[in-house]
Amino acid sequence: MIAEDREPTPTRPEEPPKEDAPRRPGRRVVLGLAAAAAGAAGLAGAVIVPPWLTSPPTSPAPAAAPRGRFTGKVVLITGATSGIGEAAAKAFAAEGAKVSFCGRRVEYGERVAREIRATGGTVRYVRADVREPDQLQRFVDDTVTTFGGLDIAFNNAGITRTGPLHELSLDTWNDVQNTNARGVFLAIKYEAPHMLRAGHGVIICTASESRRPGGAAYTASKQAIKGIVDAAAMDYGPKGIRVNAIAPGTTDTALARPQGIPDTVWEGFKRAWGPLNVSALQRMATPEEIARAVVSLATDEFGYMAGSTVLVGGGPLGGGAMRMPPGVPTPG
Numbered sequence: 011m012i013a014e015d016r017e018p019t020p021t022r023p024e025e026p027p028k029e030d031a032p033r034r035p036g037r038r039v040v041l042g043l044a045a046a047a048a049g050a051a052g053l054a055g056a057v058i059v060p061p062w063l064t065s066p067p068t069s070p071a072p073a074a075a076p077r078g079r080f081t082g083k084v085v086l087i088t089g090a091t092s093g094i095g096e097a098a099a100k101a102f103a104a105e106g107a108k109v110s111f112c113g114r115r116v117e118y119g120e121r122v123a124r125e126i127r128a129t130g131g132t133v134r135y136v137r138a139d140v141r142e143p144d145q146l147q148r149f150v151d152d153t154v155t156t157f158g159g160l161d162i163a164f165n166n167a168g169i170t171r172t173g174p175l176h177e178l179s180l181d182t183w184n185d186v187q188n189t190n191a192r193g194v195f196l197a198i199k200y201e202a203p204h205m206l207r208a209g210h211g212v213i214i215c216t217a218s219e220s221r222r223p224g225g226a227a228y229t230a231s232k233q234a235i236k237g238i239v240d241a242a243a244m245d246y247g248p249k250g251i252r253v254n255a256i257a258p259g260t261t262d263t264a265l266a267r268p269q270g271i272p273d274t275v276w277e278g279f280k281r282a283w284g285p286l287n288v289s290a291l292q293r294m295a296t297p298e299e300i301a302r303a304v305v306s307l308a309t310d311e312f313g314y315m316a317g318s319t320v321l322v323g324g325g326p327l328g329g330g331a332m333r334m335p336p337g338v339p340t341p342g
C-alpha cells in the first residue's frame with residue numbers, strides 16, 4: 011500500500027493521463043495506489059483496500075428514461091470515440107438527436123457508431139483530428155450538409171500529459187495546447203458561422219478545474235478553454251448562441267486510468283481514492299454521469315446560462331489535497 015517516492019510529483023514525466031489525480035501532500039509517502047497510477051502495472055493484486063472501503067460510499071443515481079428532448083436536433087461532438095464523449099454521443103442519440111462525432115481511432119469510432127445504431131439511433135462517425143484545421147472544418151461542414159444543420163456542439167476532444175514543467179518538451183506542450191485549447195478555438199470557429207446563419211445554437215466545451223503538480227500543460231490548456239468560452243459567449247450570446255463549459259471531476263475513463271493497469275488494481279485505486287479526495291460524493295464520476303450533465307446543459311432548462319464553466323466534480327474540492335486512509339503513516 012505504501013510506496014516511497016522522492017520525486018516532486020506522483021507521476022513520471024510526460025506520462026499518459028492522470029486527470030485530476032490526487033495531490034500529494036508530502037515528499038515521501040504516497041499510496042501504493044498512486045504508484046499504480048504512475049504506471050506500475052506489476053502491482054496487480056498488491057492493492058490493499060481498507061475494509062471500510064470495500065464498496066463505494068455512494069453510487070450513481072439511475073439514469074432517467076430518455077424523453078426525446080433532442081428529437082430531430084443535430085448534435086456534433088469532437089472526441090467521442092471513448093469516455094465522456096462516447097457516453098454523450100449515446101445519451102444525445104437516445105434523446106432522439108442525429109449525432110455526428112469525430113476522433114482519430116477508427117476502430118473505436120466505428121464501434122461507438124455501431125452501438126448507437128443498434129439501439130435505433132442516428133449517427134455518423136468521421137475520422138478527424140482536431141489539431142488539423144482542414145479535417146475539423148470538413149467534419150463540421152459535412153455534418154451540416156449531411157444532417158441539415160447544427161443545433162448543439164460538444165467540443166470535448168482532449169488529452170493530458172504530465173511532468174515537472176522543465177521536463178516537458180516543447181512538442182508535448184504544443185500537442186496538449188493544440189488538441190485542447192486550439193482544438194476548441196478551431197471547433198467554435200467552424201461551428202459558429204452555421205449557428206449564426208440559423209440564429210440559434212448551443213456550444214459546450216470540456217474544460218477542467220484540475221490544478222496539481224505536473225499539470226502545467228494540461229491546466230494551462232483547460233484554463234484557456236474557460237477564457238475562450240467567456241469571450242465566445244459574449245461574441246455569440248447576442249445572436250442566440252449559448253456558449254458554456256463543463257469541468258468534470260475525475261472521471262473513470264481511459265484518460266484518468268494509466269495504461270496497462272489491471273482491472274483489480276484500478277478498482278482498488280478508485281475505492282481508496284474517492285473517499286479520500288472527492289469531498290462530497292466520495293467517488294469518481296462515471297462518464298455517463300458527466301454526459302447526463304452535458305445533455306442537461308444543452309436543454310432549454312439552462313436557456314439563461316452563458317459564459318459559465320460548470321464544475322461537475324462530486325464536491326467542491328475535486329483534485330484537492332490527498333488524504334491517507336487509517337493505518338497509512340502521515341507523510342512528513
Ligand SMILES: NC(=O)c1ccc[n+]([C@@H]2O[C@H](COP(=O)([O-])OP(=O)(O)OC[C@H]3O[C@@H](n4cnc5c(N)ncnc54)[C@H](OP(=O)(O)O)[C@@H]3O)[C@@H](O)[C@H]2O)c1
Pocket residue numbers: 029030088089090091092093094095112113114115116118138139140141166167168169170189216217218219257258259260261262263264265266297
Ligand atoms: N477523465 C477525467 O477525469 C476528466 C476530467 C476533466 C476533464 N476531462 C476532459 O474530458 C474530455 C474527454 O476525456 P475522457 O476523460 O473521456 O478521456 P478519453 O476516453 O481519453 O477521451 C478523449 C477523447 O478525445 C479524443 N481526442 C483526443 N485527441 C484528439 C484529436 N487530436 N482529435 C480528435 N479527437 C481527439 C479521443 O479520441 P481519439 O483518441 O480516437 O482521437 C477520445 O475520444 C477531455 O477533454 C478531458 O480533458 C476528463
